[in-house]
Amino acid sequence: MNDKKAAGLTRRQRYDIQQKRRALLVASASTVFVVVALVVLVPLTPGWEKVQKSFFNGAVLAKTFPRLLEAFKINVMIFAWSAPAIAVLGLLIALARDAKSPALFPLRIFGAAFTDVFRGVPVVLTVYLIGFGIPGLGLPRPWNSPYIWGSLALILTYSAYVAEIFRSGIDSVHQSQRSAALSLGLSERQTMRDVILPQAIRNVVPSQMNMLIALQKDVSLLSFIGPVEIFRQAGVFKSLLASFTPYVGAAIIFLVVTIPATRYADYLMARQTRERS
Amino acid sequence: MAKLELRNVVKRFGDRTVCAGIDLDVEEGQMVCLIGASGAGKSTLLRCINLLETIEDGEIFLDGNDISIPGLDPQSVRASIGMVFQSFNLFPHMTALENAMLAPRRVRGLSRADLLPEVEDLFRRFDLADRMHNYPDQLSGGQQQRVAIVRALAMRPEVMLFDEITSALDPQLVGEVLDVLLALKKQGMTMVLATHEMGFARQAADKVCFLKDGRIIEEGPPSTLFEAPKLAETKAFLARALK
Numbered sequence: 177m178n179d180k181k182a183a184g185l186t187r188r189q190r191y192d193i194q195q196k197r198r199a200l201l202v203a204s205a206s207t208v209f210v211v212v213a214l215v216v217l218v219p220l221t222p223g224w225e226k227v228q229k230s231f232f233n234g235a236v237l238a239k240t241f242p243r244l245l246e247a248f249k250i251n252v253m254i255f256a257w258s259a260p261a262i263a264v265l266g267l268l269i270a271l272a273r274d275a276k277s278p279a280l281f282p283l284r285i286f287g288a289a290f291t292d293v294f295r296g297v298p299v300v301l302t303v304y305l306i307g308f309g310i311p312g313l314g315l316p317r318p319w320n321s322p323y324i325w326g327s328l329a330l331i332l333t334y335s336a337y338v339a340e341i342f343r344s345g346i347d348s349v350h351q352s353q354r355s356a357a358l359s360l361g362l363s364e365r366q367t368m369r370d371v372i373l374p375q376a377i378r379n380v381v382p383s384q385m386n387m388l389i390a391l392q393k394d395v396s397l398l399s400f401i402g403p404v405e406i407f408r409q410a411g412v413f414k415s416l417l418a419s420f421t422p423y424v425g426a427a428i429i430f431l432v433v434t435i436p437a438t439r440y441a442d443y444l445m446a447r448q449t450r451e452r453s
Numbered sequence: 454m455a456k457l458e459l460r461n462v463v464k465r466f467g468d469r470t471v472c473a474g475i476d477l478d479v480e481e482g483q484m485v486c487l488i489g490a491s492g493a494g495k496s497t498l499l500r501c502i503n504l505l506e507t508i509e510d511g512e513i514f515l516d517g518n519d520i521s522i523p524g525l526d527p528q529s530v531r532a533s534i535g536m537v538f539q540s541f542n543l544f545p546h547m548t549a550l551e552n553a554m555l556a557p558r559r560v561r562g563l564s565r566a567d568l569l570p571e572v573e574d575l576f577r578r579f580d581l582a583d584r585m586h587n588y589p590d591q592l593s594g595g596q597q598q599r600v601a602i603v604r605a606l607a608m609r610p611e612v613m614l615f616d617e618i619t620s621a622l623d624p625q626l627v628g629e630v631l632d633v634l635l636a637l638k639k640q641g642m643t644m645v646l647a648t649h650e651m652g653f654a655r656q657a658a659d660k661v662c663f664l665k666d667g668r669i670i671e672e673g674p675p676s677t678l679f680e681a682p683k684l685a686e687t688k689a690f691l692a693r694a695l696k
Contacts, residue, residue, distance in 0.1 A: 356542035356601075359503050360556035360608060361532030370555055374546045 236421040240413045244425050247409035251395045254327055261331045266338030294336035300397050303329040307401035322402035334391055341383045345376035382448060385441035389434050454517050456481040456643045457612055463510035464501055471497045473667035482641040486654035489664035495647035499614045503536045532560050535605030539617040541597040543589040550585040553604040575603045579633055595626030602633055615646040651694050655679045663687045
């Protein structure tokens with residue numbers, strides 16, 4: 177009785193503090209153990225010295241990093257024109273798939289076929305088929321550029337995914353919103369544009385952020401059809417310098433962009449979950 | 454001629470008949486209350502009047518014009534019949550003012566500037582002037598429901614439908630919404646309510662209709678229907694509802 181008064185805590189609070197201390201202790205101990213194991217054990221492996229020299233060579237990294245950064249500009253550029261195109265095309269496909277008028281039935285079929293095809297084929301395959309296939313028609317410059325057709329391959333594939341996310345967003349808006357809008361005399365079209373879509377788009381922002389992050393990485397697939405973007409540039413250095421370190425450098429550059437973006441998407445997602453509860 | 458006339462209205466969802474031949478006359482300026490257990494067809498009937506549901510049989514007349522002709526464009530009809538829902542259904546991404554201006558701008562084709570005085574006046578009249586620029590989630594349930602009523606009124610409807618508009622409200626907020634209905638009645642608005650507020654129906658309605666299994670089985674002025682119901686079913690329902 178005296179103890180409790182002295183501490184000013186209930187037994188539940190004292191128990192919780194004890195549990196928290198224990199959890200902290202266990203987490204610290206296991207982290208230290210894993211780090212020590214990595215630092216001590218990995219260098220003991222027979223190939224470590226070779227791997228270190230090839231993958232983590234400071235001199236090579238310093239020498240190649242500026243050029244890698246330069247090449248990354250191409251990734252950013254391709255990303256920058258593909259992303260808006262994907263957003264627009266994805267939204268159009270989503271709307272086409274939900275079209276109710278019988279005159280638009282072909283559009284519906286087209287939308288469904290489009291998403292089925294481009295979600296069903298590996299991205300790299302689409303990049304190959306479109307990136308090599310269409311310039312193969314013998315188009316004049318600049319229409320034979322792999323930048324154009326590679327970007328198109330990304331745009332088509334990602335639009336299919338983005339369209340499905342938009343559709344789930346449209347479904348997530350409650351029917352009662354539609355009833356309310358129609359009851360005021362708005363047309364189906366006005367209801368979609370002014371009432372449903374703004375809410376649908378807001379609901380799927382976090383998911384679409386994740387698609388953007390994936391797109392940023394998949395831009396590297398264009399290296400297979402020509403553009404010397406960062407992955408290709410790292411490959412060139414690898415051959416030149418007989419070192420894998422440029423790949424590590426490329427990975428670092430990707431992470432600097434994608435980690436903050438991923439964190440931000442997670443934050444948006446968490447905030448949305450909170451708002452809904 | 455009644456303002457609103459329903460003749461033998463039938464509505465089915467699959468095999469389930471929700472409205473089984475409903476006849477109803479609503480005179481200009483009348484307040485008609487539909488009462489009955491949940492699932493009796495009150496809400497569906499209101500949705501049919503507003504053409505949110507298509508009816509399988511029967512006719513609905515507004516000012517003597519058949520509005521239930523298959524293939525008729527429902528938009529113009531809905532613009533002159535306002536509806537307010539149990540769950541408010543305000544648009545969460547718009548302020549109260551924008552909620553009220555959207556339909557008049559789009560359907561009546563008026564500019565914001567032309568509309569503003571008229572809509573602001575509505576907000577003032579229903580004691581919401583200081584709430585116009587709030588989003589729905591910043592408003593109490595009672596305020597949201599009053600905004601929903603203002604939104605419907607901004608279309609200048611000739612008839613208003615109210616679907617259990619106080620059922621989702623905390624008891625202490627019900628009064629402010631019912632007061633709005635009384636004010637509208639005073640202005641001569643023609644209204645049809647689906648409601649569980651027996652006290653309000655008794656006090657304010659011109660006519661009360663008791664629905665059971667998709668039919669109006671008894672109707673009359675509240676004095677008769679509440680004080681001296683003819684049917685045993687009505688008596689049993691009222692005994693439960695007024696308990």
